[in-house]
Amino acid sequence: MNQISTPAIRLCVICVVCAFLLGICSEVTKEPIAAQTIKTQQEAMAAVLPDCTYEDIKDAKLSDNVTAVAKATDNSGNAAGFVVSCEVSSFGGPLDMMVGVDPNGTITGLRVLSHSDTPGLGARSTEPEFYGQFNGMSGTLAVDKDGGQVKAITSATITSRAVTSGANAALQWVSENGGAY
Numbered sequence: 001m002n003q004i005s006t007p008a009i010r011l012c013v014i015c016v017v018c019a020f021l022l023g024i025c026s027e028v029t030k031e032p033i034a035a036q037t038i039k040t041q042q043e044a045m046a047a048v049l050p051d052c053t054y055e056d057i058k059d060a061k062l063s064d065n066v067t068a069v070a071k072a073t074d075n076s077g078n079a080a081g082f083v084v085s086c087e088v089s090s091f092g093g094p095l096d097m098m099v100g101v102d103p104n105g106t107i108t109g110l111r112v113l114s115h116s117d118t119p120g121l122g123a124r125s126t127e128p129e130f131y132g133q134f135n136g137m138s139g140t141l142a143v144d145k146d147g148g149q150v151k152a153i154t155s156a157t158i159t160s161r162a163v164t165s166g167a168n169a170a171l172q173w174v175s176e177n178g179g180a181y
Contacts, residue, residue, distance in 0.1 A: 040113060041098070045070065045083045048100030048109030052080045061177055065169035071181050072100070079103055082178060084170035090162035092116035095125070097163065099134075099170035103178065110134040110167060115159070122159035130160075134167055141167055 045054050052072035060069040068085040081102040088095050093116040100108035110131045117123055124130055130153055134141075142148025143160045152160035 041085075044098045044111045044113055045072075045100075047111055048098050049081055049083050049102075050109075051075060054083060057181055060181075063169060063173060065166060066173045067096075069173065069177075081108060082170075082174050082181075084173055086166035086169050088162045088166040088169070090115060090117055091122050091156070091158040092118065095159070095162050095166070097166045099167055101170055101174040101178075104138070105171060105175055105178075106136060106138045107134045107167060107171070110163070112163060117156065117159050121153065121156040124153045124156060125159050125163050131163070134163075137167070138171065141171070 046052075049072045052074055054070040054072050057069045057071055060066075062068070065086045065088050066084055067087050070083040070085075072080040072083055074080040081100060084099045084101060086097050086099065088097070095115040095117070096113040097111060098113060099110050102108050112125045112131060115122065115125065117125070130151075133151060137149065141150055141164050143150045143152040143157065143164055145152050145157055146161075148164070150160065150164050
């Protein structure tokens with residue numbers, strides 16, 4: 001009996017100590033992670049709709065893919081458009097992105113904030129060569145393999161379709177709800 005209980009007690013103590021240390025690490029890193037997330041979002045907003053101030057629309061009607069919306073105002077106080085945050089399903093899991101849309105329903109910028117797609121393939125959605133092509137687009141978008149105007153990333157069509165889907169969700173939100181704000 002002693003042969004089983006002694007190792008079991010030692011293992012239990014090790015587990016308790018590890019859980020305690022993990023809890024401490026979680027608490028210590030919680031605030032820096034939250035601060036970095038806010039900084040990343042602010043930088044993305046400034047990239048997709050530059051030279052504006054942003055105000056979150058708390059009562060925005062959200063859809064399946066649209067997770068948040070901010071109204072952008074230029075330095076003169078005029079409406080500059082919206083920054084729409086989207087989460088879409090991609091090859092490796094959820095893909096978070098922000099899309100800037102002007103009042104005319106034209107994309108001013110797009111950034112992929114996070115993804116779990118394949119490094120070197122789907123991860124290329126974060127490169128300017130890919131997301132830059134969305135600037136100036138409007139209407140319903142599709143990748144070139146589906147007869148559309150968005151040039152898909154080679155060997156990462158699912159990721160390309162996911163980003164295009166997020167851009168479409170943002171354009172649709174502004175088309176349907178932008179006038180209310």
